[in-house]
Amino acid sequence: MIMKKVLYKKNKLLVLFFILLLSSCSTYISSYDQQAYTQTTSIKVDALNIMDSARTDYRFHLLAVQNLQTNLNKIYEYEKNRPQNDITIKLWDKLLDKNGHLLGGFIERWKSGAKISDVFISNCKEQVGEAFDIISGLESKKIKKTDLK
Amino acid sequence: MGAIVNFESIYKELKESVINITTSSYNNYKEDIISDISTYLEKSKAKIEEYTLQLSQNKISKDEFEYNIDALKELCEMKALEKCGIAQIEIDKLKFKIQNTIITTILSKI
Numbered sequence: 001m002i003m004k005k006v007l008y009k010k011n012k013l014l015v016l017f018f019i020l021l022l023s024s025c026s027t028y029i030s031s032y033d034q035q036a037y038t039q040t041t042s043i044k045v046d047a048l049n050i051m052d053s054a055r056t057d058y059r060f061h062l063l064a065v066q067n068l069q070t071n072l073n074k075i076y077e078y079e080k081n082r083p084q085n086d087i088t089i090k091l092w093d094k095l096l097d098k099n100g101h102l103l104g105g106f107i108e109r110w111k112s113g114a115k116i117s118d119v120f121i122s123n124c125k126e127q128v129g130e131a132f133d134i135i136s137g138l139e140s141k142k143i144k145k146t147d148l149k
Numbered sequence: 150m151g152a153i154v155n156f157e158s159i160y161k162e163l164k165e166s167v168i169n170i171t172t173s174s175y176n177n178y179k180e181d182i183i184s185d186i187s188t189y190l191e192k193s194k195a196k197i198e199e200y201t202l203q204l205s206q207n208k209i210s211k212d213e214f215e216y217n218i219d220a221l222k223e224l225c226e227m228k229a230l231e232k233c234g235i236a237q238i239e240i241d242k243l244k245f246k247i248q249n250t251i252i253t254t255i256l257s258k259i
Contacts, residue, residue, distance in 0.1 A: 027244070028237035087234040094227050101220035109216070119203055120213040127220045134227045138234045143241055 030084045032142040039075045044132035047103055051125050054110045065107060095131045103128045189228050193221055
């Protein structure tokens with residue numbers, strides 16, 4: 001009888017241990033963040049609006065571009081400090097790379113004074129818009145707290 | 150609450166539940182990836198055709214054409230990264246499902 005009780009207590013402890021162990025399992029990727037999603041979709045609109053201004057000289061839009069870059073830096077910093085967020089950071093790196101051919105590259109090209117045609121702006125806007133959609137799309141697919149209930 | 154937990158029977162039940170969840174989760178994921186990648190590649194192919202036409206009509210310069218093609222490549226890389234992220238999300242969802250199944254099964258036995 002005593003043996004049976006000891007065994008029962010031992011099993012209960014084992015069960016508790018398993019439950020605690022399972023609860024502490026980490027995830028591969030960060031969970032959904034409403035702020036990150038809202039910031040991304042919001043700055044997409046600003047970025048595409050500013051790209052439209054590339055029809056005229058960069059110097060006329062210096063302040064607007066600087067403002068956009070400051071906001072992009074803020075979002076990047078926010079994303080960088082989220083745990084398990086490597087893939088989203090890599091996506092932002094691609095979008096903002098000054099030597100690349102998306103938003104970062106477009107701004108650099110505009111700064112350099114290169115002639116930019118309307119059709120080219122339209123192509124670039126479509127591509128940059130898609131890049132933003134990939135980032136916000138991944139965020140929206142992440143696990144939400146409500147999914148766990 | 151009085152009975153001693155029968156780990157053998159729980160393990161058997163768990164194994165069956167986990168096999169069921171894994172099979173359904175990974176089959177869905179596999180189909181999505183194939184469909185998404187095929188659609189995206191078709192879309193990129195159409196874009197290359199569009200940019201080539203714009204170049205031939207002098208709507209964009211050769212330099213701009215090359216820039217847009219390079220951007221397409223970068224978008225493909227981003228799409229691939231997104232797929233990796235989705236795969237990780239699917240694995241996390243599976244982990245949570247397994248955790249919940251294990252906890253529910255154990256708790257129902259004690």
